[in-house]
Amino acid sequence: MNLSDYFRIRLSTIRPDKTTTFDIYIFIDQKMILYCKAGDFLSDQKIEMLHGRDSGESFFVKTIDKEKYRQWVKEEMLSENIQPSDKAKILRESSLAIMEDLFANEDVNKALDESKPIINDFINFMDQHPDSMGYLISLSGHDFYTFNHSLDVGIYALGLGGALGFNKKDLEELGLGCLFHDIGKRNVSLDILCKKGPLDDVEWEQMKRHPQFGLMILNQNDSISDGIKAACYEHHESWTGNGYPQNISGNEIHPFARIVAITDTYDAMTTQRSYNVPMKPHDALTMMKEKLAGRYDPEMLKAMHSVLFQLKATGS
Numbered sequence: 001m002n003l004s005d006y007f008r009i010r011l012s013t014i015r016p017d018k019t020t021t022f023d024i025y026i027f028i029d030q031k032m033i034l035y036c037k038a039g040d041f042l043s044d045q046k047i048e049m050l051h052g053r054d055s056g057e058s059f060f061v062k063t064i065d066k067e068k069y070r071q072w073v074k075e076e077m078l079s080e081n082i083q084p085s086d087k088a089k090i091l092r093e094s095s096l097a098i099m100e101d102l103f104a105n106e107d108v109n110k111a112l113d114e115s116k117p118i119i120n121d122f123i124n125f126m127d128q129h130p131d132s133m134g135y136l137i138s139l140s141g142h143d144f145y146t147f148n149h150s151l152d153v154g155i156y157a158l159g160l161g162g163a164l165g166f167n168k169k170d171l172e173e174l175g176l177g178c179l180f181h182d183i184g185k186r187n188v189s190l191d192i193l194c195k196k197g198p199l200d201d202v203e204w205e206q207m208k209r210h211p212q213f214g215l216m217i218l219n220q221n222d223s224i225s226d227g228i229k230a231a232c233y234e235h236h237e238s239w240t241g242n243g244y245p246q247n248i249s250g251n252e253i254h255p256f257a258r259i260v261a262i263t264d265t266y267d268a269m270t271t272q273r274s275y276n277v278p279m280k281p282h283d284a285l286t287m288m289k290e291k292l293a294g295r296y297d298p299e300m301l302k303a304m305h306s307v308l309f310q311l312k313a314t315g316s
């Protein structure tokens with residue numbers, strides 16, 4: 001058995017009201033065991049039992065069935081019997097499985113291409129349910145892996161880009177820029193990425209190279225636009241200067257990168273990481289406005305405030 005013949009799914013994306021079109025496997029004792037055959041109707045109890053065991057890492061579908069799984073999710077997103085809040089969850093969870101691959105797959109070009117439809121799925125969902133941003137935001141910030149972080153940075157950015165009046169094409173590009181903004185962390189050693197506590201100087205120097213590493217990776221893929229590359233390469237630049245790697249400032253920084261700078265910090269501050277306590281949304285934004293003000297485009301920071309706090313009514 002080859003693990004690369006399978007991809008991981010979240011069981012929260014599977015609902016009882018439809019027969020499956022693909023086999024679902026469970027990974028036990030280093031073996032892939034068929035748990036639910038394609039065409040089986042999962043009962044409520046079975047789903048509930050399965051959900052109870054879903055640690056986020058033990059259920060798989062064969063890679064050759066990836067398109068069927070995507071189609072399944074797509075149909076769920078169009079179903080009229082599912083509440084927008086549940087749809088938001090299905091969309092986020094199914095996208096996370098793809099994002100995880102983006103950071104783990106040896107073939108980074110293939111992973112880049114496969115993760116592209118995610119942003120369109122989100123944009124369509126937001127079009128369909130104009131109040132959906134609140135549901136999506138309420139699901140963000142619960143864990144700290146790079147792939148979750150990248151998706152959440154993208155979700156916030158779509159909200160912020162929308163508030164700034166971006167058209168659909170720009171939103172799509174911005175969203176992809178967010179998914180890929182930390183892709184260069186693939187080239188930073190895991191010891192550094194997972195270190196608890198502060199990095200020493202040498203480690204910090206390596207960490208700070210992730211925008212360059214990212215640009216190198218994105219340059220190898222012909223279909224990545226300059227805007228997407230800028231979101232990656234310039235997201236640690238600072239509005240008044242003193243950022244890295246180029247130390248540029250103000251409007252020299254691409255608008256996508258100015259947005260990522262905001263949503264990136266906001267997500268980092270409000271998310272539970274191994275080494276910090278998450279801040280409340282309001283406290284995080286106040287700190288960004290007061291203590292870190294020079295780092296961000298002030299107009300964009302204002303818009304971020306409206307995105308987050310006008311949504312409270314729909315979020316949980």
Ligand SMILES: [Fe+2]
Pocket residue numbers: 181182210235236
């Ligand atoms: Fe970064």
Ligand SMILES: [Fe+2]
Pocket residue numbers: 149153181182264
């Ligand atoms: Fe980041």
